[in-house]
Amino acid sequence: MSGYRVLESSELSKLRDPMRDFGLDVLVGLSEKPKKLDSRYFYDEEGSRLFQSIMNCEDYYPTDSEREILENHGRSILANCASGPLNVIDLGAGDGAKTKILLSAAVQMGIDCRYVPIDISEAAVAGVTANIGAEFPGIEVDGLVCEYTDGLNWLSYQDDDRRNLLLFLGSNIGNFDKARARAFLRRQWTSLRDGDYTLIGFDLKKDIEVLLRAYNDRDRLTERFNLNLLTRINRELGGNFRTDAFRHYGTYDVFSGAMVSYLVSLEEQTVEIKSLGRSFHFEEWEPVHTEYSYKYLESDIVDLAGDTGYSIEGTYRDSARGFVDSLWRVDK
Ligand SMILES: C[S@@+](CC[C@H](N)C(=O)[O-])C[C@H]1O[C@@H](n2cnc3c(N)ncnc32)[C@H](O)[C@@H]1O
Known part of the structure; x- marks a missing residue:
């Protein structure tokens, strides 16, 4: 006998697994060229705490x-x-x-x-x-x-x-x-x-200088906020990122009006993420896009x-x- 049925939304919600979504998004993002990580994953407990500090810092207007x-x-x-x-x-x-x-x-x-x-x-x-x-x-x-x-x-x-x-x-x-x-x-x-x-x-x-200061603050909170995403991947997905092998870089694209944040690999390196069963190769100075912040x-x-x-x-x-x-x- 054959047939089909449409899954009810109550069933769909039970099938949802936030950890799997995170892993899949990291897998897709780091497999792309240029590599990217979705900014929605910044906000684990430490990320939310760091963002509160960013909001209180002088440069972030x-x-x-x-x-x-x-x-x-x-x-x-x-x-x-x-x-x-x-x-x-x-x-x-x-x-x-x-x-x-x-x-x-x-x-x-x-x-x-x-x-x-x-x-x-x-x-x-x-x-x-x-x-x-x-x-x-x-x-x-x-x-x-x-x-x-x-x-x-x-x-x-x-x-x-x-x-x-x-x-x-x-x-x-x-x-x-x-x-x-x-x-x-x-x-x-x-x-x-x-x-x-x-x-x-x-x-x-x-003023572009005001924008650049806000996303490259002198207390380096935005840098810690971005690098925390790598720490989160290490903890939740079994990665072995070394946060000192990357630096944060925030720049402004005048034409599109976007502040754009990157993590840049400071050396050639390979990072393993156990739960994905995959390694990812980074060339020296290879960027990973982490966030847009469009201005209007x-x-x-x-x-x-x-x-x-x-x-x-x-x-x-x-x-x-x-x-x-x-x-x-x-x-x-
Ligand atoms: C920049 S903070 C702004 C917080 C607050 N609205 C304010 O103005 O101070 C962004 C907030 O949105 C949440 N967020 C980011 N992406 C999200 C998404 N895709 N769905 C739900 N919440 C998200 C983050 O966890 C974070 O708390």
Whole structure:
């Protein structure tokens, strides 16, 4: 007898194995030429901790810029989008430190909020859930540990009456190239309902020296953050990378507007990754691409909103005019 059936989504989730996904992505990335590693894997426990230190370091301006925007404009952002109870969904929430500014304004304004931090890093979700739960006892917190797109799938199936405000802060959108950013924002649009809102943090094109300093900070935190990915491969996949045989290099491509990060092999070497049953050869000075961080013109933001089905309800800038939090309304 023969036949077929479509796997239910509940069955699919049981078949998912994050460790296997990590291993497969490393296998594919290191088999390509030029080699690459996906930036989503930066954030193990140590990576999340190092990123918090980066956010607090002087050279990395985006955190202070966005904090200033939320402190100065948090109330008007909320006034623009909250006429009733609100689901605040925080994609790639990290430590949620800036989101707290918005939640605190919401509490002062008497807005009934439910907070949903979504992050691929369990350490980040555990931390932010405990932290916000303790600081704002009136706010219900439901954290989700998953990939962005799984979070958006989850959102599609929510059917309460609250309006959604989807946060995508910290210029997380910059990790996508321009075509993927467009596709992602349209994907986000399909998960939201007519009249929902999204607040997106865009880092703007600016003095190149400022950009280079931010991604090659004097405390070498960004270097440690990048090298930690190799340590993670060693620990979780049985690799034997020597972190002192690689250096971090961050550069700016003026034309595409991307800050691009690499790990560069300082010598000819072969690295074995046991769980993949594979060795990878690196030539001296061979680069491994690790991250993009695309910068925007304000006109790019206007085009992107229009092309993906949103209307812009507010443009909030820091005083140096280097960063924008853009509030978009979903039009269906
Ligand atoms: C640059 S941090 C920004 C954190 C926070 N939004 C802020 O503005 O401070 C990026 C966060 O997104 C998470 N992240 C990165 N890629 C992800 C993905 N593909 N799916 C879910 N979370 C992801 C990381 O774990 C990290 O906590």
